[in-house]
Amino acid sequence: MTTGAPPARTALVTGASRGIGRATALALSRRGDRVAVHYGSDRAAAEQTRALLSGAGHLVVGGDLADPVTAQRVVAEVQRELGRIDILVNNAAVAPSPETYHRVENTDFETWQRVWNRMVxxxxxAPATMTYLVARALIAANAPGVIVNIGSRGAFRGEPDHPAYGAAKAGLHAFGQSMAVALAPHGIAVATVAPGFVGxxxxxxxxxxxxxxxxRAQxxxxxxxxxxxVAAAVVYLTSPEAQWASGAILDxxxxxxxRT
Known part of the structure; x- marks a missing residue:
């Protein structure tokens, strides 16, 4: 008796319209996964990502995941169209930029509050919400799964020009480790990648x-x-062989x- 190839898994990659998210979606599709390409506002770029994916059966889904109702809709749409979510990659983020600059000595209170609220x-x-929704579905189905968060070097070295970013990513690292412990009994692994500057x-x-x-000299x-x-690291962390890396934060x- 021969056994066929294992069934394709379904991955939801948030913020996959470009950059790290797009590279991750491409890498997962090359492995044979079906990919739900999430975008925040640029559907055209997300469609470009889908056009580049290997294989078939991929999906584009959009919305602001900071809105819990939208997050529920996104997860439900992926489940309805692709059947399930085996892999969640929490990549969508508000990144440091001139528009989100908020160094304390140069920023008025209104801007400080606005940027902090949005980044957090x-x-x-939003990643915590998405983790909850996907994990609950996996637990209900008694199915294994894996969640990978895209964190940041800034959580460790500090982000003086964008302190909300550093704080949010540090929180994401800690959240991932908490979920690694909580979800392991359900066969769900959780890990984090903490990139430095990515070109x-x-x-x-x-x-x-x-x-x-x-x-470059950093x-x-x-x-x-x-x-x-970064995508290659996600491919490893979402592989069945990497379950024992659950709880890790990969610099x-x-x-x-x-780090010391």
Whole structure:
């Protein structure tokens, strides 16, 4: 008696319209997973991601996951269209940018409050909501699964120009470890990747400008990371062989910041 290949798994990747999310969606599809490509506001970019995926049966789904009603709709839509969610990659985030700059000595109170609320809502509360929804569905189905959070080096070294980002990512790291303990009895693994600076399309102006050499010099390798390197880490952490890595926070920063 021969056994066939294991059935394809379904992965929901949030914030997959570009950058790390797109690279992750592509890598998971190349492994044979069906992928739900989530986007916040740019459906056209998400459709471009789907067009690049290997295989068939993929889905595009959109919405602001900071809204719990929208998060419930997104999860329900993926479950309805693809049957289940075996893998959740919490990647969607409000990233540091000139628009989210809020260094304490240079920022008025109204801006401080607005940026803090938005970053915590999207970068911490939304992944917690998505984790809850997907984990509850897996538990109800008595099915194994895996959740990977995309954290940040900034949670460890500090983000003085974007303190809400550093705080939200630190919270995400801690949340992931709490869920690793809580969900292990249900066969659900939870891990986190903490990248350093990644040279996505959005970051190319920084790399091409006056700050480029400084950014590359942060790592002794003399370069910045790539979205594909982060995606490769997610592929490993979502593999059945990586269940024993549950609870881990994987530093992926080219030795630019070493934790003790």
């Amino acid at each position: 809502d999207v970068d911490l509360t 996505t399309e959005r970051q190319q102006p920084k790399l091409a400008g006056d700050t480029g050499d400084e950014l 790592s002794p390798f003399g370069r910045v990371g790539t979205a594909e390197e 992926l920063n080219g030795a630019s910041h070493l």
